[in-house]
Amino acid sequence: MTIKTIELLRVAHLRGPNIWTYRPVIEAWLDIGDLEDYPSNTLPGFYERLTAMLPGLAVHRCGVGMPGGFLERLREGTWAGHILEHVVLELQNMAGMRTGFGKTRQTSVRGVYKMAFRTRQEEVGRAALIEGLDLLHAAIHDTGFDVTAAQARLRELVDRYCLGPSTAHIVEAATERGIAHIRLTDGNLVQLGHGARQRRIWTAETDHTSAIAEEIAGDKDLTKSLLRCAGVPVPEGQVVQTADQAWEAAQEIGLPVVVKPYNGNHGRGVSLDLGTRKDIDAAFALAKRKGGDDVIVEQYIPGNEHRLLVVGTQVVAAARGDIAWVTGDGHSDIIALVDSQINADPRRGVTEDAPLNALSPQEGAEIILELERQGLTAYTVPAAGRTVLIQRNGNVAFDVTDQIHPSVAAMAALAARVVGLDIAGVDMVLEDAARPMDQQRGAVVEVNASPGLLAHLKPASGSARPIGRAIMAHMFEPGDTGRIKLVGITGQKDTALLARLVSWMLCIQSQKVGLACRDGFYLGARRVNAQDCSGWDAGQNLLMNRSLEVAVFEHTPQGILNDGLAYDKCTVGVVTDLGDYDALSDFYIDHPDKLYSVMRTQVDVILPHGTAVLNAADPQVAEMAPLCDGQVIFYALSPDIEVLAAHQTAGGQVVFLQDGHLLLAQGQATVARLPLNSLPAWPDDKLQVLLAAAATTWALGMPPELIGAGLCTFQIPLQNAVVS
Structure with missing residues (x-):
């Protein structure tokens, strides 16, 4: 075969x-x-x-x-x-x-x-x-x-x-809240929401994260100075440039001390509990290699390393570090002992999926130095029963959020506030995170901008913390989804004209409006681009514009088939007609039911508090009404269209022509009667555009008098004008 x-x-x-x-x-x-x-x-x-x-x-x-x-x-x-x-x-x-x-x-x-x-x-x-x-x-x-x-x-x-795990977690939390997102770069810069109501994040930084605060956090000496002035306990320290200065500073501060890079992070190049000139010289060389010319020598405070995550004014997560040891068996070198006693832990690995890092005693400079202080190398075979210290700091991945004493949390929140960060990772050394600050020797040793979140999302022990939800609650008020009003218009006849009319009517209401349609790209009444802008890319440009309060989109069936819609949900979705499927044969659209599946996309994305505006005179369009999660407004030239009449009888909203007037009705009650002779002369075959525009702006809450004003003042494009 x-x-x-x-x-x-x-x-x-x-x-x-x-x-x-x-x-x-x-x-x-x-x-x-x-x-x-x-x-x-x-x-x-x-x-x-x-x-x-x-x-x-x-x-x-x-x-x-x-x-x-x-x-x-x-x-x-x-x-x-x-x-x-x-x-x-x-x-x-x-x-x-x-x-x-x-x-x-x-x-x-x-x-x-x-x-x-x-x-x-x-x-x-x-x-x-x-x-x-x-x-x-x-x-x-x-x-x-x-x-x-x-x-x-x-x-x-x-x-x-793909988005990094921390950013992806925040985006998932936004999605839970119904907040749309747009990835702005190939990295982790993400827009949450649309238009004038959008916010931006970059991993754990927000668009309210102060550049000044970031600079302060990057200056460890300045950070400690500001914290000390605010009453936050910090270790005494000095910035040095030479090994001799490091030894002099250590003697002045009082042994033992900590030596670390001025520009270091993630514990790289940090050496703790140093009490001899030899150890300080070696630690200085390591710190200089890891972090540049400047090195910090500071007071050593006994205790465990902790990372407290502050969002807004609250500590939302806390993790404790752990010291890594091995015990000799008399025949294995330290590399083998680390592999069998530490790296064998399934929680350790080399990727971001692992909450704890795998340790390499023959390669990790900090571990090599720690072993040298004990007179050992990675290839030493310790005697049976001998305990060997491998790593003093790091491994900050053990969740202790529920144990944090309120005074400890208050001190961390104060430190973030002093620096000026809205989201901060506050590193503290604590004897016991559950004890009050005034009953232990505790101190803030660093305040970090753009803190890593993985220790709280995938802790080595304890519960994962809903960091993303906390960040969303910090960035958006309850019930706020960061959405502006979006209008999507789909069909094959006069949809560009309808989109321009709706946009104009919104403009005269003093709203900041953007429009993307086949006639171009508009900001307010100004056409910025005269090319066909009904596609996905132009639609995204509208959503990213920080000045817009409402956006109008024209969608062709070809555009839906090629790219999909430019947004996830809309406030008002308009379907004018299904038209003919012959032009879509290249997409294997060769039956009215297949065309229906394309056009219904516009109705499928209407928000529960939104509205579908549907042409009651097109039977297949009218069939889309049950697909809408929100309300429905039918429009037609005649009130006698069966679907429209039934909807009106049931108390629904309808728009139609009668006795030379354009009527807006809620059930049997007339909301507005707009005389057609007060409007510019429209060709008979374009009158449905007036009805659809009136229905659309009514769905957006526009008062009838403004609807009338918008219809009266719109300049009909020359190609659509009546020729006498």
């Missing part, structure tokens, strides 16, 4: 809500060729080979709705496109980028399928598709495929392109 390979016809990244789902997906068009005649249950050994390569497929639910559902489909017989969908999802999961959504649908062309799968990052998703295709071919043809190598390649892409 000779079977052709699967061919990729097209691969596209749908970056916003689309015909498949609300989230970004990779859409691939597949020609499975001869495999159309060979479902999975007809391929000898295929099931066994595929499940051996990807045992994680056992938990895929598929249409059955329970773990094992996909394997059941494999045994019964399913086609290559559907199988590839699950293979790609599993590869992404194995690479550390959790995803679960996928769909595969056959087109009207035999053997050609559309397959979509959720991806959190385009480059990773595209690479997973190629790896998955190779894996699937190997399973079908019984050829070799290195799954481990493929996983490593994808994992490297995840590490390179």
Whole structure:
């Protein structure tokens, strides 16, 4: 049996809500060729080979709705496109980028399928598709495929392109709150919310993090000086540039001392409990190598290292460090002892997934120096029962949030406030975090801007802390989602004209309005770009504009199929008509039901407090009303349209023409009557644009008198004007 390979016809990244789902997906068009005649249950050994390569497929639910559902489909017989969908999802999961959504649908062309799968990052998703295709071919043809190598390649892409774990955690918390996000760079700079109500984060820094405060936090000596003036206990210290100065400072301060780099972080180059000239000279050399010319010598305060995370004015998480020791067995060197007694802990590793770092006594400069102080090297074999100190500081990953005494938390919050940081990692040395500050020798040793969050998100022991929720509560008031009013307009007839009219009507209400449509890109009444700006990129530019209070978007069906919508949710969604599907044949849209699936995307994204504005005269558009999570306003030229009349009878909002007037009605009550003869002369075939605009602005809360003013003052584009 000779079977052709699967061919990729097209691969596209749908970056916003689309015909498949609300989230970004990779859409691939597949020609499975001869495999159309060979479902999975007809391929000898295929099931066994595929499940051996990807045992994680056992938990895929598929249409059955329970773990094992996909394997059941494999045994019964399913086609290559559907199988590839699950293979790609599993590869992404194995690479550390959790995803679960996928769909595969056959087109009207035999053997050609559309397959979509959720991806959190385009480059990773595209690479997973190629790896998955190779894996699937190997399973079908019984050829070799290195799954481990493929996983490593994808994992490297995840590490390179995806948000860091701390930023990703904050973004997830924003999503829980219904706050939209836009990634502004390839790094961790993220916009939360839209337009004038947006905020920005950069890992654990916010757009309210003061640059002055960051400079102060970076100047350890200045930080301690300010803290001391505010009554925060800090160790006495001096900045030195030479080993002789370090020894003189140590004698003046009083032994033992700590020596650390002035510009160091994460405990690098820090040496504790130094009491001899030899140790201080060696520690000075290490600190200078790790942090530049300036070195700090400061008073040694006995106790455990702690990191307290301050968000706003509150301590929201705290972690304690631990000292690392090994015990000799009389035949293993220290490298082996560290591996067996420390690194064997499953919580230790070399990636960010591990809450504790793996230790390397033959390479870590701080550990080498600590061993030298004990007269040892990494290759020494300690006597049986001898305890060897490996690391005094670091390992700050043991959650103690619930143990922190209020006076300790208050001191940490005060330190952050003195420096001026809205989010800060306050390093403290404490004998016991549960005891009051005045009953122990405790001190703040450092205040950090942009603190790492992993110790609190993935602690070595204790509970993970909801840091992201705390940061969202700090940045946004309760109930605030950072959203501005968004209007999306979809259809195939006069949608650009409608978008311009709606935008104009909002402008005269003194709102700061942006518009992206086929006629161009507008800020207020000013056209900034005359090109077609109905696509995703122009829409994103609107959302990122910090001055806008409302944004209007025109969406073509081609744009939805190519990119998806530019936003996740909208306030008002307008569908004017379905039009003809002939122009979409290149997308395999060859039936009214398929066109309906494209156009309903606009209604699917309306917020629960939002409104769908629908053309009651188009039966398929009217059918979309139940899809809306919010309210519905129907419009039509005549009040006798059955759908509109029924909606009005049920107390709904409607807009229609009657006796030379444009009427807005709530149930049987007339809200406004606008005489058509007071408006500019519109062609008869454009009157529905007036109705849709009135309905849209009414949905946004515009008073009837302003609706009338907007319709009266809009300048009809020349190509749409009545010619006498």
